[in-house]
Amino acid sequence: MWKQNSAGELRAEIDTVNSWHDDSLVPADIFRMPIKSIQPKSLPLKVSKLSAKATGFLFPEANQWTPPVSPSLPSNRKKRKRVANLQRHRIKPPNEVVKLQDRLYYLLQPPLDSLVGSGQLNFPFDPFPYQLDGIAFLFPRYAAVLADEMGLGKTMQAISTIRLLLCSGELRSVLLVCPKPLVTNWLREFEVWAPEIPVTAIGGNASKRDFQWRSPEVPVKIANYELLMRDKETVLDSGLHFDLVALDEAQRIKNRNSTTSEIIRAIPRTRSWALTGTPVENSPDDLVGIFDYLSPGYLKVGMPMNQMAKASRDYILRRTKDMVMDDMPPKLYRDAELDLTPEQWATYESAESEGVIQLEELDQELTIQHVFELVLRLKQICNFDPATGSSSKLERLVADMEEVTASGKKAIVFSQWVNSIEKMKPALERFGPLEYHGRVPHKKRDGVIDQFKHDPDCNVILMSYGAGSVGLNLQFCEYVFLFDRWWNPAIEDQAINRAHRIGAKGAVTVTRMLAMNTIEQRIASVLDEKREMFDMLFSEKDPSAKPAKGGGLTRDEIFGLFDLRAPGGKKVA
Amino acid sequence: MSETESPTIAYYTVVEDERTGWTGGLLLLNGGGRPLEFQCTLPVRPTKAHEILFGVTLRDHLIGEVIGPLLVRKCRTPIALLCCDQPESLKIETRTRCPVALVEEAALSDEGPIDDESILGSTRVELAGATLRVPMEQCERVQKLAAQLIDLPDATEPFDRIREAIREAQSQIARAQATRAQATRTQASHLPPPAAA
Numbered sequence: 001m002w003k004q005n006s007a008g009e010l011r012a013e014i015d016t017v018n019s020w021h022d023d024s025l026v027p028a029d030i031f032r033m034p035i036k037s038i039q040p041k042s043l044p045l046k047v048s049k050l051s052a053k054a055t056g057f058l059f060p061e062a063n064q065w066t067p068p069v070s071p072s073l074p075s076n077r078k079k080r081k082r083v084a085n086l087q088r089h090r091i092k093p094p095n096e097v098v099k100l101q102d103r104l105y106y107l108l109q110p111p112l113d114s115l116v117g118s119g120q121l122n123f124p125f126d127p128f129p130y131q132l133d134g135i136a137f138l139f140p141r142y143a144a145v146l147a148d149e150m151g152l153g154k155t156m157q158a159i160s161t162i163r164l165l166l167c168s169g170e171l172r173s174v175l176l177v178c179p180k181p182l183v184t185n186w187l188r189e190f191e192v193w194a195p196e197i198p199v200t201a202i203g204g205n206a207s208k209r210d211f212q213w214r215s216p217e218v219p220v221k222i223a224n225y226e227l228l229m230r231d232k233e234t235v236l237d238s239g240l241h242f243d244l245v246a247l248d249e250a251q252r253i254k255n256r257n258s259t260t261s262e263i264i265r266a267i268p269r270t271r272s273w274a275l276t277g278t279p280v281e282n283s284p285d286d287l288v289g290i291f292d293y294l295s296p297g298y299l300k301v302g303m304p305m306n307q308m309a310k311a312s313r314d315y316i317l318r319r320t321k322d323m324v325m326d327d328m329p330p331k332l333y334r335d336a337e338l339d340l341t342p343e344q345w346a347t348y349e350s351a352e353s354e355g356v357i358q359l360e361e362l363d364q365e366l367t368i369q370h371v372f373e374l375v376l377r378l379k380q381i382c383n384f385d386p387a388t389g390s391s392s393k394l395e396r397l398v399a400d401m402e403e404v405t406a407s408g409k410k411a412i413v414f415s416q417w418v419n420s421i422e423k424m425k426p427a428l429e430r431f432g433p434l435e436y437h438g439r440v441p442h443k444k445r446d447g448v449i450d451q452f453k454h455d456p457d458c459n460v461i462l463m464s465y466g467a468g469s470v471g472l473n474l475q476f477c478e479y480v481f482l483f484d485r486w487w488n489p490a491i492e493d494q495a496i497n498r499a500h501r502i503g504a505k506g507a508v509t510v511t512r513m514l515a516m517n518t519i520e521q522r523i524a525s526v527l528d529e530k531r532e533m534f535d536m537l538f539s540e541k542d543p544s545a546k547p548a549k550g551g552g553l554t555r556d557e558i559f560g561l562f563d564l565r566a567p568g569g570k571k572v573a
Numbered sequence: 574m575s576e577t578e579s580p581t582i583a584y585y586t587v588v589e590d591e592r593t594g595w596t597g598g599l600l601l602l603n604g605g606g607r608p609l610e611f612q613c614t615l616p617v618r619p620t621k622a623h624e625i626l627f628g629v630t631l632r633d634h635l636i637g638e639v640i641g642p643l644l645v646r647k648c649r650t651p652i653a654l655l656c657c658d659q660p661e662s663l664k665i666e667t668r669t670r671c672p673v674a675l676v677e678e679a680a681l682s683d684e685g686p687i688d689d690e691s692i693l694g695s696t697r698v699e700l701a702g703a704t705l706r707v708p709m710e711q712c713e714r715v716q717k718l719a720a721q722l723i724d725l726p727d728a729t730e731p732f733d734r735i736r737e738a739i740r741e742a743q744s745q746i747a748r749a750q751a752t753r754a755q756a757t758r759t760q761a762s763h764l765p766p767p768a769a770a
Contacts, residue, residue, distance in 0.1 A: 047622045050639050052597065054647045056612030088733070100745050104738050108600060108608045114726035115606075 057101050059108075060169075089113050089132035091139045095314045106140045121164070124192055127156070130324035135161045137317045142271045143294035145250070147318040147538065150277040150497035155189045158246055158275055163194040166219055171243040171271075173219055177264065178248035180224035186248070187222065202227060210234055225252055228263050241268045247293070250274035251281055251490075254289035265293050277497075278490035279316070280534055284308055287537065291315075309537050318538040321500065329507045331500045336396055336513045340382065343390040348381045348518060371559060375519055382515040383420045383484055393483055393513045394427055400511065401431050404479050405459045410452070411479035413462050414495045416486060421462040424483070432457040437464035449474075465491055475504040482512045485520060489527050489534070522561050579604025580653035580721050583671075584731040585644060585662055587636045588739045594618035596743065597640035598735035601650050605724045606731070612644045613739060616746075637664030645669050654718045656705065658732050660684060660692060666708065672715050674698070674705035679729040703728035 003011050088111040093103040112132045115121035127135075134157035138144055148154050158176075165171040178186055183201050190199045199220040202212045212221065213234050228235060245267050247253065253261040253274075272294045280286045284305050291299040294315065299308055321331070340348055355374040359366055384391045397413065404411045415421050418437045425433050434452050436445060445467075452461045453476065461474075465486050477499040486492050500508040514520050582604070587597040594616035601610040617640065619631060627634055641662050645652065652671045657663070658679035666673040675695075677687045687706055689695070696712045698705045700719045705728070707715045 045622060045626075047620065047626055050617060050619060050623060050635060052614040052617045052640050052643050054597075054612050054614045054643050056599075056610060056647060058610045058649065059608045088730070090737075100742060103741055103745075104611060107737050107741055108611055108734050110606045110608075110726060110734075111730065114730055 057104075059105065089129065089136050091136045094141050096142075097140065112136055123160070127160070128153070128324070130319055131157050131160075134317060134319075135164065138273065139164060141273070141315070143273075143315055145274045145276065145279055145290060145294070145312075145316040147276055147279045147316055149318075149320040150494050150501065152319060152321065152324065154275045154277070155186065155248070156193050158248075158273065159190055159193040162220065162244065162246070163197060165244070166197060171219070173216070173242050174221070174244045174246065175242040175267065175269070176220065176222045176246050176248065177225060177228060178222065179252070180226055182248060183222055183224055190220065202231070213240060214238075225260050229259060232263055236263065236266050236268075241270075243269070244271040244273065245269040246273040246275060248275045250276040250290055250293075251278050251286065253293055254281065254286035256289045256292050261289060261293070265296070277494065279318075280537055281488050281490045282530075284533065284537060287312065305533070305536060312537075316538065329500075329504050331496070332507055332509045334509060334511045336393075336511050337516050338392045338396055338513060340515050340518065341385065341390040341392050341395075343388045344381060344385040344392065344515075347385050347387060348378060351381055352378055352519075368559075371561070375523075375561065378519045379484055380417065380420070382518050382520050383415070383417070384423050389423065391423075392515070394424055396513065397424065397481060397483065398427050400479075400481070401428060401460060405431055409459070409479055410477045411460045411481060412474060412477050412495075412499060413460060413481040413483055414465055414486075414492075415462070415483040416465055417484075418464055420483060421464065424462060428460055428462075431459040434458050434461045435463075436461055437467045440467070463495075465495055472498050473501065474498045475501050478504075478506050478508055480508060480510045482510065485512065485514070485523060485527065487523070487527075489531050492527075519561060579724065580718050581609060581650060582718075582722060582725065583645075583648065583652040583655045584735060585641060585655060585657045585665075586732050586735050587640055587659060587662075588736055589632075590616070590743065593743050593746070595635050595640065596739050597636075597644055598739050599644040599648060600731055600735050600738075601648060601652060602725075602731060604722050606726045608734075610648060610650045611738065612647045613735075613742065614640055614643065616743070633661045633664070636661035641665040642668040654715065654722075656728070656731075658683070658729075660687075663692070663708075672707055672711040672718075674700075674707045674711075674715060676700075676729055676732075677704040677706055679703070679732050701725040701728035 001013055001015050003013055005011060090111045091106045091109050093106040097103050097106070112121070112135055116123060116127065116132070131153055134146060134148065134154075138146060138157065138161040146154050146157060148157075162171065162174055166174070176186060183203075187199060187201055190197060197220055198218045199222065200212055200215070200218045202209050202221055202223040204212075209227075209231055212218070213231065223231070234240070245264070247264065253264050255261060274290050274294060276290070279290055284303075285301050287308065288299045288301050288303070291312065299311060303311075339345075352374075355377065359370055359374060362370060380386070383393060401411065413421075413424065415424075418439050421435060421437060425435070432455065434448050436448050440448060448461070449472065452458050452474075461477075475498075480496050480499050482492060482495070486495070496508070496510050500510075512524075514524055581601055583599055583601045585597065585599045587595055589595050595618075596614055596616045598611070598613040600608060601612075603609055617635060619627070619635070624631060636659055641657075642665055645655065645665060645668065652669070655662075655665065655669065655671050655673045656676050656679075657665075657673060658676055660675055660680065663673055663675060675687065675692065677697075680687055684691070692706050694709055695706045696709045698707055698712060698715045698719055700722060705715060705719070
């Protein structure tokens with residue numbers, strides 16, 4: 001520090017107290033500093049041992065699947081290569097199966113694709129993927145409607161599922177009920193798709209039938225609807241029980257009060273299947289009739305249509321060709337809107353006006369039958385003028401047939417009346433027409449079809465809706481003419497599907513003949529509404545998304561065709 | 574060879590789900606690929622502490638030491654060959670007498686390509702168009718079994734069945750829980766309001 005003396009000189013002095021020297025950095029002494037010892041505390045972090053609980057179940061021994069041994073089917077036991085990203089068709093449990101174990105029973109079954117051709121499930125032809133879906137649908141169901149459009153192979157799907165269920169031990173006795181003309185078809189199909197399964201068609205005298213009904217060594221029995229009426233007592237009251245009853249053309253029981261329906265419903269059974277391409281023909285109540293067989297009381301008459309569609313969805317599988325057949329040729333509709341010939345028109349006008357006057361005169365005695373009679377008379381005039389035989393439809397048909405024949409194709413012509421068919425025939429002579437209707441004896445019918453298939457000079461077959469709409473495979477035809485319209489679009493579809501089915505060679509052109517400004521046009525609009533109803537009931541989409549719409553040709557609608565007042569009812573537009 | 578003589582083949586996989594936990598399933602099939610027995614666990618839910626302490630070994634522990642051995646033990650039908658799609662399952666071999674194989678094609682999606690280096694000491698055996706990775710010392714035994722399993726349609730598909738079954742079980746559990754919760758809420762809404770203090 002600096003200090004100034006009296007002489008004013010500055011002097012530097014060392015402040016010994018506050019100054020330090022580098023020597024002082026080195027302690028000359030020992031210093032002690034006590035530190036408190038750290039006492040660690042253990043914090044226990046316990047983790048339990050990881051453990052698991054398991055639960056499980058055995059599959060019933062019966063389901064250990066004994067593959068059918070068939071000498072006619074080649075065994076495929078060579079090593080197969082795995083197909084990557086194979087589309088799987090799995091059996092899915094229906095919603096009605098609730099218990100987890102029961103649901104897992106189905107989910108843990110192998111996909112059908114992997115069984116096909118593996119030596120365990122052989123088919124003479126590769127099934128279409130949608131057919132495997134159909135089998136996967138039927139397999140777990142105790143109540144089911146397979147409602148595929150005609151021609152998609154409902155028979156094959158039913159037979160293959162029955163075969164799987166028989167082989168897995170879930171079924172031991174099956175009763176198949178079908179219309180009489182289809183019995184031989186079912187036998188033939190069983191021979192193709194399940195040759196190892198013993199099948200019998202119930203028939204013959206009473207004692208033979210009684211023996212057939214009771215023979216346990218034949219697991220599949222086929223009976224026709226009419227026969228069930230005769231053998232009612234044996235079927236219902238003799239202690240028979242079927243693991244499955246499957247109905248073909250199940251629309252036969254749509255009328256719940258019919259004797260057939262009552263007998264069918266009373267057959268002792270475990271599973272109930274209905275096969276039909278037309279589960280609804282006239283009104284949604286048709287479906288109630290079928291469900292009374294599947295699950296009585298589940299659907300009720302008069303139920304709102306969207307509610308019915310929702311409730312029945314899990315039980316019904318409905319596919320159309322458009323939905324499933326990518327390679328199916330298209331079906332082209334062509335409405336031939338024709339004006340009647342002057343002769344026809346004159347007859348038609350007078351018949352309609354006179355007929356309506358007569359109906360009105362009947363007043364309270366007027367019945368639906370009277371109206372029907374007038375409708376039929378007018379429709380016949382739309383086909384041919386009764387006095388002169390003049391027909392605008394026939395003129396058009398002949399012109400179209402020229403084209404069909406020139407291109408080397410064949411055509412089917414459908415009409416409601418055999419009389420109309422007979423009137424057409426002379427004008428079509430050069431096209432080699434054949435007839436197939438109720439007046440052709442049964443024994444000759446196969447020959448007619450055979451000739452039509454193989455005779456190059458026969459270019460057209462004239463069929464009645466009644467005889468020709470079911471059970472025939474005419475997929476070599478590319479033209480269908482509906483000379484007149486049937487009351488029911490489902491029947492028309494069945495008729496068209498004779499040609500438009502699996503194996504069809506090319507696009508099928510359907511010509512619907514319609515006499516303009518006549519009763520035919522009015523009926524056509526009602527038929528269109530019916531189609532809409534059908535689409536709504538079996539639409540994949542949520543039915544509530546669409547407004548409910550009435551369908552079917554109701555009593556009022558029939559009277560409404562002539563702007564008549566239904567007795568006891570209000571006038572309908 | 575009849576069905577009863579053909580060897581059984583078991584499939585084992587574990588499904589990990591953030592919400593429900595780890596669920597294992599074991600499906601025993603006959604030589605034709607049809608189910609004989611199914612065992613599955615309730616979901617195992619490790620705690621946060623387990624996750625921290627086990628770290629990356631947790632998956633190994635659960636699949637190979639907790640769930641797998643339990644399911645194999647519980648299975649009442651003798652297993653001839655155990656197939657898995659997760660390499661962690663190979664450890665089960667120390668707890669069972671049957672050979673354990675990893676199905677390469679099934680493991681591919683989660684594990685990527687499996688080669689000799691990813692599973693040391695293993696060799697390949699073909700089964701129903703798929704490739705099994707098996708320990709070298711088990712090769713001969715598995716080859717013999719594979720030769721007997723010629724009717725097996727698909728060696729990878731059964732894993733899908735187990736996963737589907739586990740999904741079904743989980744959705745049932747979830748539905749049951751939702752129903753219980755709903756019932757509790759309904760019950761609570763019917764209780765008289767608490768008395769004023």
